């Protein structure tokens with residue numbers, strides 16, 4: 001999950017750096033190819049960072065057997081929890097040091113990947129975790145870092161950022177440095193197909209939001225445009241397939257690649273109002289990030305309809321295979337309708353029952369502050385616009401009218 005300080009930092013970084021993309025392995029057994037790359041690279045004492053669910057369900061048995069068969073001494077740290085805390089990272093760091101680990105190998109969702117990033121950097125640093133927080137604080141090269149995501153949406157496998165929860169301040173703490181980008185990533189369809197349907201839908205719609213917000217950002221670049229457009233193409237085509245048949249490995253692989261490309265695009269081009277509002281909704285009601293985004297996306301698309309008309313129309317021509325056609329106003333509405341239809345097809349509800357009118361004012365203020373400090377949005381919202389969106393989220397009427 002992204003929030004304002006991190007996106008501000010990423011935007012600043014994107015001005016000076018062109019982040020490297022990790023090497024990619026994908027398909028059935030890709031995690032073993034990733035492990036092989038690590039072994040060939042000379043690392044023999046990996047710290048395997050994961051959660052207890054994956055470990056207990058035997059989903060890592062083949063990987064561990066492969067590594068041990070290749071002469072590795074594997075230290076397993078399975079203490080990852082959602083929204084990992086500093087204590088979780090400290091425990092992982094202690095395991096890394098006790099095992100004299102020479103690499104970090106993360107298998108899991110965004111929480112495992114984020115925690116593993118910081119463990120890899122802290123393992124080679126004399127700095128405390130508190131001293132590593134912030135932007136460009138990693139001086140020593142981290143332990144070589146490898147990633148096999150088990151969800152497709154956060155984009156953490158490609159970004160230069162990690163988010164850790166501080167239980168004392170009750171805030172998210174951000175670690176931002178290009179050194180957090182993994183060496184290589186494996187989209188192993190055997191792991192990805194275990195993701196349940198509702199999570200597949202929500203995380204996939206989160207990835208689609210990353211791509212659309214990057215594509216319509218005023219901070220976009222030629223490479224982010226290319227990656228965001230490809231991500232949108234892949235997710236629109238394959239997310240319904242992965243949702244309806246979780247065992248379809250080809251669809252799983254394509255959604256994972258789409259999420260990866262979307263992650264790269266937004267890490268340079270930044271996000272927009274979907275994220276600015278959804279972060280506040282999640283903070284108030286603990287709503288899952290992907291679900292909040294998925295419900296907000298159609299509303300924000302309508303708000304940006306005029307400002308982003310050319311962009312939406314271009315995406316619609318790409319998705320309908322009519323790239324050569326000239327701009328036509330109906331293409332704009334067709335693109336919005338296409339996103340509505342996708343959300344419906346993957347079971348995204350039209351409203352959120354949690355949101356309370358008494359909170360609208362505070363949520364709107366916080367969302368505007370986040371967007372103002374962090375995002376290069378195509379059209380600036382006023383408080384009344386955010387409130388109109390929140391009302392439509394409460395009522396379930398997607399055709400929100402902006403005054």
Ligand SMILES: [Fe+2]
Nearest residue numbers: 001002206210
């Ligand atoms: Fe997101």
